[in-house]
Amino acid sequence: MATTLEELQANIEAAVTPGFRQKLLARGQARGMIWRAGLLPIDAPHFSPELSEDLLSFGYSLLLHGLRYVDLGGNFSLARVAFEVAAESIEAVVSRGEVDENRDFHRLIAGGAYHLGRYSARAYSMLFEGLGQSNLSVVERCLAQLMLRDLEGVNAAVSNWFESGVGSDSSLIAALSISIDAEVDEQNDREGGVVEAMTLALEGNFLSAMSQTLLALERGEQSLILQAQARLREGLSVAGELNLVSQWWTHRLAVHIVDGLWASSFHVLLPIQGPAGADVGEWVHLRKLLIASLMRRRRAEIELWPSQIDAAKRVLEFDANLVLSLPTSAGKTRIAELCILACLARGKRVVFVTPLRALSAQTEGSLRRTFGPLGKTVSSLYGSIGASSSDVDALKSQDIVVSTPEKLDFALRSDPELLDDIGLVVLDEGHMIGLGEREVRYEAQIQRLLRRADAASRRIVCLSAILPDGDQLVDFTAWLTSDRKDGLIKNDWRPTRLRFGEVDWNPVSNLAQLKIVVGDEHPFVSKFVVGKTLTANKNAKVYPASQTDLCILSAWRLIEEGQSVLVFCPLRVSVVPFARRILEMIQQGLIVPMLAPPAEDLTSALAVGVEWFGPDHEILKCLRMGVAVHHGELPTSFRKEIERLLRDGVLKLTVSSPTLAQGLNLAATSLVFHGHARKGATIDVSEFRNVVGRAGRAYIDIEGLVLYPMFDNQEKRRTAWSSLIASKKGREMESGILQLLQSLLVRIARKLDASDVSAVLDYVAGQGGWDFPFLRSETGWRADESAAEWPRHLTSLDTTIFSLLGDAQVADEDIEATLDKVLASSLFMRRITRQDGLMQSLLIGGLKARVKFIWSNSTALQRRGYFLAGVGLASGQALDSKAEELEYLLLQANLAADEGEVEIAIQAIIGFADIVFEIPPFSPKKLPGNWKHILELWLRGVPVPYIGGDGPDDSVSLIEGAFIYNLPWAMEAVRVRAEVHQDLFSDDVTVANYGNARAVAAIETGTLSGAASTLIKAGFASRLGAIHAVAITAADFDSPAGMRAWLASPEVKAQRDNPSWPTVESHELWVDFTAPHGSGYTMPWSATIYTGPVTWHGVPMPPGTPLKLGGGLGKEDAIYTADFKEVGKIGYAFNRAAVGLSIASATGATNEISFEYIGPNDLAAL
Known part of the structure; x- marks a missing residue:
């Protein structure tokens, strides 16, 4: 056995080399991909009967090597690899393996090894399923709960054990009395009594260490971690002497897990001194609130991943821009959040730029969840291009503003001072550089930011998953960071593994074979998809009969095995037909409907969807079955509901468009490619890499599976597929x-x-x-x-x-x-x-x-107008030639909308659109012949399914694109151009000086009712409900303040529990919208210091002694030491369901303690 550092290192380096021991690990993982409950499919490749035993022996031995290597001061990077490979070896046996009495313990050890290798998300995935029914001891389960970040579970395990009395002195004496009272010939009984007593003592010691660990993480005190580790080492020594194997392994792992958890925690990696220029008190306050609020989440968020460590060291460097390149799902957003925290501590505000409106909505929700508890406001600007008064107000007042590049660019052209007190600009998916119009505008916008006179006072952080290597990245980084040598942080670490495979259809055998690549191994399932016929006729048509059919059948097979599946369609126009084919195959009996989600989970999404598509649309039929249809042209309100359902894990199958490649946060266990090409050309490697990163969900999956079903043209498809997988090329980043x-x-x-x-x-x-x-x-x-x-x-x-x-x-x-x-x-x-x-x-x-x-070919005045409008020379000249007519129509539309003259407003808007739709870039891609009629009905508030057009999909696409995006952009362009050319000495009312942009609001929301528009823009997701609510109450507000007053009126408040208010279909949406602080609101937290009366059970604790307040059921008012010894009782009333943290310390006083409560205003007794 290796004993020296050098011997251990040599053994580890050999063991982690691919191919070690005749590719032992690859063979195990290959088998693990295809076996279920320890059984292999018929016709599967042959695997040695001793494979499981060899893998377990190898895994445990390598894990022990890694632990010894660390104990002797070895390089932790090598040890991490040893832990990862050890975990994978044991996982290959227990994941999908046969169930036996040792399986749960092996899972615990594999999870522990992953955790030691800093793969905490994989450890979570290993342990989460079935923990409640697992065959684990109390200490083993407690360690698992710590790795699962179930801190409430750890707390409960500790308190329940101690309060049960099982480890009390009397229990130990009773166990030992067996050996004292036994006769000489009862040797086994005596030994059993000693072992039982020592096991109880070890359990108590271990759980005391867990209590100290929790208190350390709550308080941020390393001394408690050191005390916990000392206890664990003591227990390890005793377990070793008594040859208690499972106790020994549990303690051995726990020593290092506790150490690693502390070393990678926010307490250690987020400096307490704060960034330069920040108020020290404000930084400490915000840091404290962030750490506490993250720790109190359902799955406590305590530490940073390896991919984030280097970047975390740079979050406080506000004099330096940063380019951060991490794989999809590797934690870029968390680094952005830490940079935001540092910026807010400096008294500055933040702009977070995302390339898609859909991504902006997701980002807004994520940031609100993180910074809401810190009392910071988050708002979004992701409507049409233009800058409304509410947009300007948000840019001037909100702590964090999420925006698309176009929206931000338009606002800053009109008023560059809006950015004056912005201290941080985050460029999410910052690789959007290229030949397209959006990409070119984005590049120019960034250059303008870098050229501002105050650029040095503002930090830019660029996030991307697909930056290339080579001189393009060198130049891009140097550009954004002003030639800083260390301006780039690039890391390839990701929390889950990726596997690639093919599903090949054989028309002769009418079977599709699944083939997966695991290193040099190629496991397969020969009958992954079995052809079906609709009749018993000899020449009956066999299904799958198309590429779409094969993709659907492959997805269904994966779902039957318990996986969630994401189908990627390279063409957006393929998404709805794909969903339609799912319905057809169910009707044909080719696939069995999935277990539908609970109806109550779908209520809101269906209510919004019916308004847009009608009750019988394919998208909604699929939704009722648990299938999500997602693409960039879905109505914003409906898309938000779909993304909420996906985030909550309600839906098992998602059919998505290329929007997925632009950073949208959708993920699943398995990813199925519908195709590899768009318009005859293979998709770009960078798009492929961004998409495949969605396979494998952190904290759910250990690995993600990416499959390409191939119904026909298999050689062509396979060649393209292999090329995409093999290529390491990043996104093209040429200027x-x-x-x-x-x-x-x-x-x-x-x-x-x-x-x-x-x-x-x-x-x-x-x-x-x-x-x-x-x-x-x-x-x-x-x-x-x-x-x-x-x-x-x-x-x-x-x-x-x-x-x-x-x-x-x-x-x-x-x-x-x-x-x-x-x-x-x-x-x-x-x-x-x-x-x-x-x-x-x-x-x-x-x-x-x-x-x-x-x-x-232009004057200085014209060029200023073109600049503010964001148009080119030809478009600007076209606007000049029609300026008088366009300004008149826009003014008429605004005036008429304000006065309630619906007919005049509608005709003015249609007349305006008739002109600007002929002027690029406002020209829609596709404009049906009856678009004017559709626009009229949209403005009148007619339900979209009854508006007409070639179909609901075309109507929705027209409304979302031409009406909601292009037309307001044109109106804003005309308005800002008019401001440039206005006569400052004239008293006439013009577009330039008329404040209300009611026409734009009407187009964006589909109603000329100012009150209804305000409701919709405030977040009420039902257009028809909003129109009905203001109509029956004769509401006439046109501002957020007016809306709040109306909502607070007795007439409206009385309707909250009325199931038909404002309509039966929209009632749940209304309840969500009018929740105490609005949908998605998170109450702000604070940190408040109190003193409270106590009764000590004995001598008061010395000053500064860390204390834990509250135990299990019936002990909520007890006071404990760090190692969970009860020493007193709380003498004041408090809310036992309070969600925050109480950090208590003894003062030395005989009748009181001091404690700090970090949480929302919920501590007072109810």
Whole structure:
């Protein structure tokens, strides 16, 4: 047996090498992927009968090596790998293995090994299922509860054991009396009595250590951790001497688990001194509230993961921007939260930028849950582009504002001072750099942030899961961090494993085989999907009959095995047809309906869904069966409900669109790919990596399984699939501005057949030089596509130029110098230096030529209007030509909406839309012939299913896209342009000086009732319910303050328990909306110091002694020492259901103690 540090290290390094002992671990994991309850499928690969015994022997031996190695001061990084491999070896036997009396103990040891390897989420997943019925002793169960972060369970285990008297002196004496009273020939009885007595003593000692550990984590005192470890080591020694194997292992693991938990805890890793410039008291206060509120969650959140450690050391460095690249689900948001905490402690506010409206909604909820207890306000700006008065108010007053890039950009163009007291900007999914219009705008927006005069007072933190390696990442990081050498933190650690597999359909055998890759092993299930027919006819059609069928049958098989499944459709248009096919296959009897979720869980989601789709839509039929349909064009209110159900684990199957690849937080045990391509081309590797990261949910799954069913074209699919899996490429991070210029200028060069840069630059300097260059070699649909793409690219370039130059008054002769200045240190300039000399000259010269072209075709006043409106030259000129008519119609719409003149308002809005829908970028992608009628009915508050159109999906898409997004953007563009051109000396009412933007609110909410719009925008999810509520009460408020007064009126409050208020369908939504502080509200916590009367059982505890208040049932008012000895009784009344933490200490006084309560205002007795 290895005894020295060197021997242990050599053994560990050999054991963790892939392929060790004839690929023992790979063989075990391969078997574990396909066996169930210890049984292998028929025709499964052969595995040795001794495999389980070999794996257990290997796992325990390697775990012991790792523990000894750590005890001798070995490198912890190597030890972590040893613990992980040991855990995987034991897991391969017990997970899905046969059930025997030792299985639960092996699970405990595997969970402990994972925990020691800092895979606490895997430890949780190993132990969570079936703990209540497990065959574990009290100390084993208590250790499991600690790893499960069930601190209430640990507390209960400790108090119940001590209060039961099982470990009392009398119980120990009774056990020992067996050996004292026994005759000599009763040797076994005597030994049994000693063992029983020592076991009880060890249990008491262990549980005392657990009590000290909990108190240490509550108080943040390392001395208590050291006391707990000393107890555990003492118990370990006794267990070893008595050869009590299970006690020995439990104590052995507990010593290191307690140590590791403390070392990675917030108490240790979140410095108490706070960031520079912060009020020390405020930082200590916020830090205390955060740690306490996280600890009191149902699953206590105590520590940071290995992926977060390096970043956590940087959260207080507010003089340095940071780029953080961690895999999906590896904890980026928690690091962002710590950066936010530091910013708030400095008295500054935060903007959190997310690329999608759907992601903004998720982020808002997550941040509110974390910072609500800290008394901080969180709000979102994720409606249409534009800046309403409420948006401006939020940016000026809310502690944390979540926004899409477009929404924030529009607001800052109009009022750059909105960012003055923002101390932190978080760029979530910050890799959104590229050629698309949104990506180019985003790059320019970031450059403008970096160029602000006050940029040094504001920190930027960029989060991403798919940053590339190489010079693109070097330049991107240097750009965001101002060339700081340590500006990037990149870590590949993730909390769960990933496995990849294929489901191959064989039309000859009518079977689909599941094949999984585990290292060099390829386990398979030959009859994963069995073909079915609808009739007994010999030539009956066999199902699956398509790629969709095979995906559905594969998903159903996984669900039958207890997994949750996420289906990824590369095309959004495939999502609803996929859901429709599920319903058809159920009707055909090809699949059996899943167990439907409880009806009460679906009430709110169905109520919102019926308003949008009608009761019989495929999406709602699927929802009733536990199947979620999710894509980016779902109505916001309905999408929020679906995401809530997914977050709560109500739904087992989710069918999702490419929105999933843009950072949306949906996850499942298994991920099924519907396809690998979009528009004939394989999806980008970075998209693939972002999507597969959703397989395997932390704290639920140890591993995630990613499957690609292949019904046909299997060689083609397999080649693409293998390439995607093997590629380590990150997202393309080339400057979008560079790509944009390159695509425009290279095409012009091809038209001119010119290799001389000067010829191209001369051409674009002339009149018509930027007209679409036809290429003789390009014909058909490619030519049409290029012709449509050209003006979009020009618009992107123009908006970038306006964004970079801002609204500064730049004379013609100063254009080039000013452009050089604003581009200094930009991503564009950093990337362009990596091009050859000719390309550099072409790109820089082309950009300056375009700027000169714009300047020669516009006035300074026009350019300011274009900048504020966020449009390019052509769009701006189109708005100029229609400005008088558009401003008149918009003013009429606002005035009429304010006066309740519905017909005039509707006609004005339709007239406005008729003009702007012809002007890019406000032109919808698709506009049906009867769109005006649909818009009219939408504004009149007609239920969406009755509005018409080609179908409810098309109507919803039109409303969400053209109406709710494009049209308000156009209105805001017209308004801010009018502000630039207004006559400041005129007393006339104009769009520029008329305050209410009622028309925009009406379009966004689907009603011209100002009161109903206010309700909907405040979070009431039922449009029809809101309209009905204000109609029957004749409400006329148009502000949040007015709404609150109306809600507080006796007439409205009396309706809360009326099941038909405001409508039967929307009542549950109303109850949620009018809950004491609104839906999703979290009461603020505080830290308050009290003194309270006590009665000591003996001599008062010395001053400063840590105390625990409250025990189990009937002992709620008892006072205990850290090791759970009862020493007194509380003499004051208190709420025994209070959710916060009480940190108590003795004062030395004979009749009182001091304690600090950290929690909401709920301590007072009820």
